[in-house]
Amino acid sequence: MATHARGLIATENTTGNTTGNADGRPGERRETVRITGLVRSFEGRRVLDGLDLSIHADEFVALIGRSGSGKSTLLRALAGLDHEVEGTGGLSAPDHVSVVFQDARLLPWKRVLDNVVLGLAGAEAEERGRAALREVGLEGRERAWPIELSGGEQQRVSLARSLVRDPELLLADEPFGALDALTRLRMHGLLRRLCERHRPAVLLVTHDVDEAIVLADRVVVLDQGRIAADITVDLAGPRTPGSPEYAALRDRLLGHLGVEAPARRERAEAEETRA
Numbered sequence: 322m323a324t325h326a327r328g329l330i331a332t333e334n335t336t337g338n339t340t341g342n343a344d345g346r347p348g349e350r351r352e353t354v355r356i357t358g359l360v361r362s363f364e365g366r367r368v369l370d371g372l373d374l375s376i377h378a379d380e381f382v383a384l385i386g387r388s389g390s391g392k393s394t395l396l397r398a399l400a401g402l403d404h405e406v407e408g409t410g411g412l413s414a415p416d417h418v419s420v421v422f423q424d425a426r427l428l429p430w431k432r433v434l435d436n437v438v439l440g441l442a443g444a445e446a447e448e449r450g451r452a453a454l455r456e457v458g459l460e461g462r463e464r465a466w467p468i469e470l471s472g473g474e475q476q477r478v479s480l481a482r483s484l485v486r487d488p489e490l491l492l493a494d495e496p497f498g499a500l501d502a503l504t505r506l507r508m509h510g511l512l513r514r515l516c517e518r519h520r521p522a523v524l525l526v527t528h529d530v531d532e533a534i535v536l537a538d539r540v541v542v543l544d545q546g547r548i549a550a551d552i553t554v555d556l557a558g559p560r561t562p563g564s565p566e567y568a569a570l571r572d573r574l575l576g577h578l579g580v581e582a583p584a585r586r587e588r589a590e591a592e593e594t595r596a
């Protein structure tokens with residue numbers, strides 16, 4: 322990963338985890354993102370209301386929350402797309418940030434490979450672009466036009482375009498929201514493999530609680546512009562919906578979203594029947 326984080330390399334680490342990092346003291350992990358007291362208002366209404374959040378290097382954080390809770394606003398601030406955010410302690414994010422949106426946002430008049438390497442300089446750019454396309458399973462499609470690709474394939478190109486820039490921080494705003502369920506599952510596997518290989522810090526905005534559990538190290542719940550819960554995904558077995566631990570975590574997250582979770586509802590119904 323790149324090493325030019327804006328004001329981050331020298332920051333104190335705050336957690337007691339033990340993986341260590343070349344840029345931090347032994348036994349500590351470097352923070353890639355640090356947000357303190359972040360405020361964003363629209364027309365006098367606070368959409369981000371003094372928000373605090375840290376993301377460590379290599380960490381995969383999923384951000385969930387009800388519609389309008391401020392998820393995309395936070396992501397835009399981290400992407401450097403919003404210069405009107407305020408903060409008491411501020412917002413530290415790296416310079417090398419890539420963003421993946423729900424729609425792939427490819428330039429239709431450029432071929433796939435040209436979309437991937439757009440804006441990259443240097444003789445090796447094309448080779449890196451080809452390698453990125455290989456990684457996302459699109460070898461041989463370099464000269465295709467975006468319109469010739471399926472939605473899932475276009476999103477693969479979008480991922481290749483992000484990763485070829487070797488970001489320290491990958492921001493993803495509902496990247497699989499427009500895909501069918503099967504393609505989404507395949508993309509989960511692909512994203513996980515890519516992140517294991519490239520190891521960016523990731524902030525994934527999603528409405529899909531299962532997507533959050535399957536992919537993330539931590540799930541953060543946003544409610545009215547503040548962090549309502551910050552839960553480490555620490556499941557002993559495979560992350561499959563069948564396990565009781567998975568179901569309990571899913572229930573807990575759905576509870577934070579104000580959804581009556583199925584397992585809890587069944588328990589309540591059983592208790593009612595017994596009474």
Ligand SMILES: Nc1ncnc2c1ncn2[C@@H]1O[C@H](COP(=O)(O)OP(=O)(O)OP(=O)(O)O)[C@@H](O)[C@H]1O
Pocket residue numbers: 363364368386387388389390391392393394395
């Ligand atoms: N440019 C803007 N002007 C005015 N209000 C805005 C603007 N951008 C966002 N908002 C408001 O800020 C609030 C949070 O929006 P945001 O898009 O961050 O929510 P979200 O959690 O991503 O929602 P969703 O899950 O529906 O995508 C909403 O009430 C929205 O109307």
